[in-house]
Amino acid sequence: MSELVDVAALKSALVSKHGEAQRARIERGVDQVLAQWRPEDGDVAAFIHEQFITDPKVLDATFARLERLFEQLDGHMNELGRELNWYTDLDLGPLLTVEPLLAAYDPSSNVTSDLFRAKVGFVVLLNFPLTTLAERMEQGPTWTRRQWAEARLTSRFNRRVPAEVEQESSRAIAAANLYIAEYNIWMHHLVDAAGNRPFPKGLRLISHWNLRDELKGDYADPNGLVKQRLILQVMERIVTQTIPAAVIDNPRVDWDPFTNTVKAAPPETVEEDAPKREVTADAASEPDTRYARLLATFHAARKADPYVPVAPTRIARAFELARELPEERVKALLTQVLESPLVPRVAKLMEARLGRKLEPQDLWYPGFKPGGKRPESELDALTRKRYPTAEAFAKDMPRILLGLGFTRAKAEWLAARIQVDASRGAGHAQQAMRRGDFPRLRTRVEKGGMNYKGYNIAVHELGHNVEQVFSLYSVDHTLLAGVPNNAFTEALAFVFQARDLELLGLGKPDAVAERERVLNDFWQTWEIAGVALVDMAVWHWMYEHPDAKPAELRDAVVAISRDVWNRYYAPVLGREGTPLLGIYSHMISYPLYLPDYPLGHLIAFQIEEHLHRKGPLGAEFERMATHGAVTPDQWMMHATGAPVSAEPLLRATEAALKQ
Template structure:
C-alpha cells in the first residue's frame, strides 16, 4: 500500500498525509448502507465575515473594456469577478491593482505564464524537499525517535505559501488573467482544450480558496500526529497466545496494523496451522477497531496477550527477542483509551476549520471528490455499489469455497488463492526475498533489472533507476514524489533485520510503480503545471500494474491462460473487498459532519456501527460473521483523510489498463505513454490511455467470462 499522493498544483509539499483541496458541493453518501442526504455544514463552519472592498465592479469592467477592447470583455469580466471574490479590505486598492495587472497583450500573457510555471515548480519542489527532510526520521527506520522528531514532522513550512502569495498579490495576478473552472466545465470542455489551456486551468486552481496559514498548519500537525501513531502501531506476534498458552507465530515477527496483519493472514492459507493463526489475527483486528486492545501490548515484545480473553501477562524471559526494545513490563490490561478515534477526530476538526474559506466546497468531503478526484461522490458510490451488488459475487465465492473445502468465513475477505504465488508457503517467498534483498540498497541496485523485466529498454531502465531513491521505511511503506526536475522520488519500504521479507518486497514493487509514474509525469510532461496524474486512484492503478508482476520478477514464471483467468478473479475479489471499506470511510466522514462535537468514544461507536452495517449488507450473505467490524480496521481511515475510495477506483482503472496492455503492449512503452499525459480529468486521461472512460464494466464482464471458462 502506498501513502496518498498530493493533489496537483495545490501540493505545496508532500506529507503522505497532506490535507487535500477541492471544490463544488457535497453529494449524498450512506451513513449506513441506506442512502441519506449529506448534512449541511454546521453553523460553526459557515463563511466568516470578511471585509470586502467598496468598489463599483461594473464601472471597473466597463473602463477596462474601453481600454483593452471588446475582444477582451469575457476575460475582463471573469478576471475581475475572480479577484474580487478573494480580495479583502486590507489588500488595498483593488481597482488600481486590476488596472495595472490585467494583461491583454498576448506576448505579455505568455511571458507571465512561463515565468509563473517555472517559479512554482521551484517553489513547490523545494518546499516538498524541506518537508521530506523534516519527516526524515519519523518516516525512516533509523532507530528510536528523539522527542523532537514528531514536532519537526508536524511542522509544514509550506502552509504560509498560498497566504503569502495572496499578500504579495501574485495570487491575484493569476486570478485576474487565468480561468478558474468548475468540474462540469473541465469534464465537458476539457477534451477540446489545448495543453496550454489545461496548464492555465491548473495554474488558476492553486488560488481557488484562501485558507489562513494557521488553519493549514493545524491540519498538517493533526495529520502528522495521526501518521506517527499509525506508523508505530505494531503487534509482536510471537507474544500472542491462545487459550492453551501456545504461540502460533514465530519469534521476532512484528506486524504493523493493518497492512502486515492483513498480509500475514493472507500468507497463512498455506500454513497447516493457518486457521488458528487467522482466528487470532481477526480477533486482534476486532480489538483494534473496538478499542478493547490493551494499550500496554501495542508495540511491546515484553508482554504476552491472549486476544480472546484479553489477559496480559509478563512474557517469559526465554520468549523475549534478544534485541527487543525497552518497554513497560507491567501486565496492564487497560484498553487503549480511544486513541485511534481521538486522532481521527483531530484530523476532522482541523479539516473543518478550512470549510469557511471554501464557500463552493463547504466540506472536506466535497473538496476530496470534486477537486482532488474530479469524480463526483455520487458517481464513485455508484461504481462501488455496482461491484458490491454484482451477481458474479456469489459465483466467485462459490469457487473459493470449493478451493478451501469449507464454508467461507470473514477471513476470506482477503482470500489470496487466485494469485499464482499463493500456492507457495510464504516462508519460501520470505527466504527468497531476504536472500536477494538483505538491505534497501540491494533492492535499489536491482531496479534496472526489474524494469527490464517489466518491458522497459535497457536505456530507459537505467535512466529511471537513476531518478529513484530507495529508503528503509519505519512504517509499512510509501512512495514520496518529487515536485521539481532535479529532485527524485523516494521509494520507502520496510526492511527487517533479517532482510526484506515477501510482504516488504510486495509493497516495494507497488511503491516502485508509483515512483516510475512520478518520474514520467514530472520529467516527460510538457507543462510542469500538469505534472502528475488525474488523482490518487490513477497512481494507485499504475502501481497495481507493477505489483501484479512481483512473482514474475522473482523468476517464478510468466502467466499463461490459466494464470490470466486467476488474475481476473483475483482483481475482482480485491476490488470487492476494498469497495466496502471505502463506503465505510465515506460514511464515517458524513457522520462526523453530522456530529461535529462528538467525543472519541462516540466516534468509536459510530465507526463500529457503520462497519457492521456495511458488512451485514454486502459481506455477511457471502462470508458470514454477522456484525463483523473488519471493514473498520484500515489505518488509512485514521491518518489519510478520505483516501480509501482511491483503492477500488485504482483497481478498476488498473484492470482497464491491463486489458489495454493485453491488446497493445509492451508494458514499458505503454506505461510511459500513459504516465506522461499529466493531470487532465479522469475520463479524458482514460480515453487517451485505453480508449474508454473510467468504468466497472470491463472488470465485471471479464470476471463473468472467466467464471464461464471454468
C-alpha cells in the same frame, strides 16, 4: 468585496481601455479577483487596472515565468517537508522527542496565503480562467495543453485558507501518521488459552497492512486457520479499542486476544534486542486514541471549510477538487461491484477450493494469485536472500524494470531517478515536485532482510515512483505534472505489483493464470469497495456530529462497519456484526484516501486490458504516465479509449467464471 466596489463601472472602464475583444476575459478575471480580495489587500480597482494583461506576448511570458517559479517553489517546499519527516518516516532507530514536533511542521502551509498577500495569486486570477469541474469535464477534451496548464495554474488559488488553519491540519495528520507508523503487534506474544504461540519469534507486524498480509500468507500454512482467526480477533480489538494499551509494540508481554488477558512474557520468549518497554499485566484498553487522532484531523479540516466556498467540506474537497469525480458517481461504481451477482459465484468457487464455508478472513483470500499457493516462508527466504538491505533493492531496480518491459536505456534512466530508503512504517512512495529532485521509494526492511511483504510493497511503490518520474520529467507542462488523482497512481502501482512473482523468476502467466488474475482483481475490488464506503460514511457522520467525543466516534465507526458488513459481506462470509471493515489504517492517517483503492483497481483493470491488446508495458506505461493531470475520464480516454468504468472488470469476471 464586490459591495465596496462599483463592479459594473470597473468592468466598463477596462473594456473601454482594452477593447471589446477582451470583455469575456475582463468579466471573468474581475469576478475571480473580487471573490478572494479582502479590505486589507488595498485598492482593488487600482490593482486590476495595473495588472490586467492584454498583450499576448506578455501574457505568454507571464505564464512561462509563473510555471517555472511554481515548479521551484513547490519542489523545494516538498524537499523541506521530506527532511522534516526524515526520522519519523525512516527506520533509523529510536525517535528523539523533538522528531514528532519537526514532522508536524509544514513549511508550505504559508505559501498560498503569502502569494495572495504578495498579490501574485490575484495576478493569476485576473489573467487566467478559474474553471469549474463541470467546465473541465465538458470542455476539457477540446482544450489545448496550454489551456489545461492554465486551468491547473489557477486552481491553486481557488481557496484562501489562513496559514494557521493549514498548519493545524498538517500537525493533526502528522500525529496520526506517527501513531500508525508505530502501531506494531509482536506476533510471537499472541497466545491461545493453552499458551500456544502459533507465530514465530521476532515477527513484528504493523496494523493493518502487515496483519492483513500475514493473514493472506497463512493460507499455505497447515496451521493457518488458527493463525487467521487469531489475527481477526486482534483486528476487531483494534477497531473496537478493546485492545490492551500494554500490548501495542511491546514484545515483553503475552496477550490472549480472545480472553483479552495480558501477562509478562517469559524471559526466554523475549526477542533479542527487543526495545525496552514496561512489563505489566495491565489489560486496560487503549483509551480511544485511534479515534481521537481521527477527530483531530476532522476538526482541523473543518476549520478550512469557510474559506473554500467552491467545496465547503473536506468531503467535497476530496471528490470535487482532488479526485474530480463526484461522490455519487464514485459511490455508484463501488455499489455496482458490491451488489454484483458475480460475488456469490466467485465465492462458491472459493469454497470448492478451500473445502469449507467461507469465513471473514476470506475477505483477503489470495488463492487466485499464483503466490497465494506458495508458503510465505518460501517467498520470505527468496526475498531476504536477494534484498538484505534497501540498497540491494535499489541496485536491482534496472533488472526489475527491464523485466517489466522497459528498454535497458529507459530502465537505467528511471533507476537513476529513484532513491530507496528503509521505512519505519509499512512503506510509501514520496514524489518529487521539481526536475532535479528525485522520488523516494520507502519499504520496510526487517532484521535479516526484506521479507516478501516488504518486497511486495516495494514493487507497488516502485510503480508509484516510475509514474512520478515520467509525469514530472517527461510531461510537456510542469503545471500538469502528476496524474488526475491518487486512484490513478494507485492503478499504475497495481500494474507493477501484479507482476511481483514474475520478477522473482517464478514464472510468467499463461491462460489459466490470466483467468485467475481476473478473479483476483474482482475479489480485491469487492473487498476494498466496502472499506471505502465505511470511510466515506464515517466522514459524513463526523460532519453530522461535529461535537462528538472519541468514544462516540468509536461507536459510530463500529456501527457503520457492521452495517456495511451485514449488507454486503455477511451473506457471503458470515459472522454478522463484525466491525472488521474499520481496520484500515488509512482511515486514521490519510483522510478520505480509501476510495482511491477500489477506483484504482477498476482503472488498473482497464489499463491491464489495454496492455494485453497493445503492449509492451514499458512504452505504454510511459505514454499513459506522461499525459499529466487532466480529468479522470479524459486521461482514461487517452490511455485506454474508454472512460472510468466497472464494466470491463465485470465482463471479464463473467467470462472467467464461464471458462
